[in-house]
Amino acid sequence: MSLNLTILGCHSATPRVNAHPTSQYLEINNRHFLIDCGEGTQRQMRKYKIGFSKINHIFISHLHGDHFFGLIGLISTFGILNREKDLHIYGPKGIKEVTVLQLKLSKSWTKYNIVFHELSSNKSELIFEDDKVSVHTIPLSHRVYTNGYLFTEKPKLKKLHIENIKQYDEIDTCDYHNLKAGKDFTLSSGEVIPNLKLTIEPSKPKSFAFCSDTEYKPDIVPIIKDVDVLYHEATFLKDREDLCDKTKHSTAEQAASIASQANVGKLIIGHYSSRYNNINDFKNEAQTVFENVELAEAGKRYSIDSFPIQVLN
Amino acid sequence: MSLNLTILGCHSATPRVNAHPTSQYLEINNRHFLIDCGEGTQRQMRKYKIGFSKINHIFISHLHGDHFFGLIGLISTFGILNREKDLHIYGPKGIKEVTVLQLKLSKSWTKYNIVFHELSSNKSELIFEDDKVSVHTIPLSHRVYTNGYLFTEKPKLKKLHIENIKQYDEIDTCDYHNLKAGKDFTLSSGEVIPNLKLTIEPSKPKSFAFCSDTEYKPDIVPIIKDVDVLYHEATFLKDREDLCDKTKHSTAEQAASIASQANVGKLIIGHYSSRYNNINDFKNEAQTVFENVELAEAGKRYSIDSFPIQVLN
Incomplete structure (x- = not known):
């Protein structure tokens, strides 16, 4: 097992009873990362039995609520659970100020260290590296400063x-x-x-690219070229491309086009607008351009060691 | 129907799958108030079909996460739903700064006005009044600045x-x-x-007192004297009064003692610590001091027009 992805939430805008905002739990080469943290993420983590103590690095794509409003609650809960290990948080400039202000107002300083890695570059940069994994930003184009993240296993020994x-x-x-x-x-x-x-020969290093909210942005293709799995938002269908232009989101077809141009192994789409009742329409539209498409759904866990990707639950 | 209370969440500290942090929806004399707003409150409101558009006034007792972290998400959702009416928010000083900072960082200014009523007095004060209802603060004693709230119907015409x-x-x-x-x-x-x-003669004006987190504080008794219903936190049982002292919370027995001294009609307790598996123990302990006790549970709706209080679901 070198790469598993658990979807904790994959809907856009506001939480609803059965529609949770964006968050994903990535296990790659024995590293454990949380990606985005919409309101209710900590409850979803408990529901799907994601061990809180495994999370040492959280990557936030942008500061819209459906990707971020659950972060302060998770930080607070880590404190209540007597966490001692450092917690590294990667996200746009401002994430430190707002987190610190909330901790200050509640007089609930954590006993563990929070190490903020604030991002402001518009170029892809290496932001995390150890002997197992590296993480690069994928600059996206949304209504606020936004990054996707590329997670890559380090080459393994023979x-x-x-x-x-x-x-x-x-x-x-x-x-x-x-x-x-x-x-x-x-x-x-x-x-x-x-x-x-x-x-x-060791197995080829696996890679996963997470592209949260963005308008169609083909200049990310070289960064995510040949990744095993690409998560790319698909908020609307092409019947409402006008809304994509207005809100800087992508259609299912556009997500699939990026997947095709980047020659990825598999595309997972999510971040569905609540205006659509049947998310299968997203898959159908994407598959007109790129065959290997999965629909993100909360609680689904993908094992990416072998193709086709196994959906575990 | 003049006074209904719906419990949206009633557990302490961190959200869990079936334990939601504090929030209550109060209908009193055709006014609709939200009291506290822990993470996930908007999801609970949807689950129990509380109309978002009815809420024009939100009362936050204090800025600990389990009473407050759901507020920014609710404000944001109101914006996404194209709310136009003013929203009044009552809470401790600082609530404006942190809310405004989050809206600024997400570039998601609401099109409706948010009117902040920041509180800092340690004396009970009238903070809301119209022809139907008045609301006074109930100064409490917790680890951070905290108020309860007393909601009273205006005397009705004969x-x-x-x-x-x-x-x-x-x-x-x-x-x-x-x-x-x-x-x-x-x-x-x-x-x-x-x-x-x-x-x-018209029916006697009804009243409801909400006392969130506080250590045992008998000097609130004159403020809440003879209220029809008192919600008072009971985080621990008396076996762990040491934890009450340390964390400035109350035991079930202490909550019941306040109810008894204030001669209230009914006591509802909640904010249970996760260390207890059986919340009936809270009721049993409270009833050694005060008979008319109900346990708060998410989704329970109390109709307070006649005694005994009816639990509707």
Whole structure:
């Protein structure tokens, strides 16, 4: 298991009884990220049994309520649950000021550190990196400053081909590290055993791109080229492209066009406007342009290790 | 129907799947008030079919998240639904700054006016009054500046005793206003017909006191004396009075003691700590001091026109 995505909410504008605003829980290469945090996200996390203590990094795309109003409640709950670990929050400039003001007014300073990473660039930039995963911004175009996020696994070490290795008594376990790193092995006779014979290629690093609210923006294609999975908003159908222009959102067809141009493995769409009763219409419209489309639905969990993507629940 | 109370949420600290933070919807003498607004309140309002457009006045007791974090989402949703009427918000100083900052950051200024009534007095004061209802603050004692609210119907006009009136041809419909206001009627003969004979006493004005988070504070008793219904928090049982002292909350027994001293008609308790599995323990403890106790539960609607209070659902 290297990449799972759980949809906590995927509707636009206002929370309703069975329509939750945007939030996603991403597990990638044993890292655990929360992406966007609309009102009620902490309740959705409890409902779908997402461990609060696993979350150390939260990425907020923009400061509209349906992507952000649940953040202060989650921060507060972490405090009530006696969290001690640092919490890193990535989001537009201003996210620190409003969070700190709310904590101040409630006299509820957290005992854990909150590390704010405020964003203001309009160019894609590396904002997180460790030995497992890197995260880059995807500059989007909406009514307020907005970023999507590209999550990419770091290249993995090669795996050992134990059966072949055992043919050479001279290769010791202390040599394994070099083999995993791609080095050939030279026997005492001088014979060179090529690394290819002693190792198995690791699986290709997986990647996931989250593109929240944006107008049709084909200049993001180079950034998200060939990702395994793209989440891209599709707020309207093309019958209301006028509303897309006005509100800076995308149609299902436009989302699919981005997926097609970027040659992604799979497209997941969401952020449906409440004016539509049947979200299958979004899938049908998208599939006129790009075949591999899934509809985001709260509680759905996608396992992205193998294609076709498995919907787990 | 002059006074109905719908519980939207009644648990403390953090929202859980089936435990919603504080919010209540009060209908009193054809006025409609929202009291406190924890995260998820707008979803609860939709669930229990509370018309958004009826709400013109919101009373926030204090700025802890479980009483307040749902407010910005509700304000935002009112905007999305094209509200035009003014919205009056009563709450502690600071509520304007944090609301305005969030609207500014999201570039989502509402088209309707928000009128903030910021409170900072430690004495009970009249904060709302029209021809139907008055609202006074109830200064409480919590970890941050906190008010309860006392809602009182205005005295109603007397009703006409038509059968008796009809015995006097000289009494015309244009005299009815004076009769309702309590005036006697003087016949042309000089005979005075006492008002008591011509009218029926109106029902006694109803009153409801909402006391959110507070330590045991008997000096509120004169303010809430003889109210028909008192909501008073009861976060802990008396086995954990130490936690009440530390967090400035009340036990069920303390809430009942306030009810008893104030000679209220009925006590509703809520704001249960998640450490207790069986909320009936709160009722049992309270009833050792005061008999007429109801447990607040989300979705319960109390009709307070006649005793015993009817729980409608």
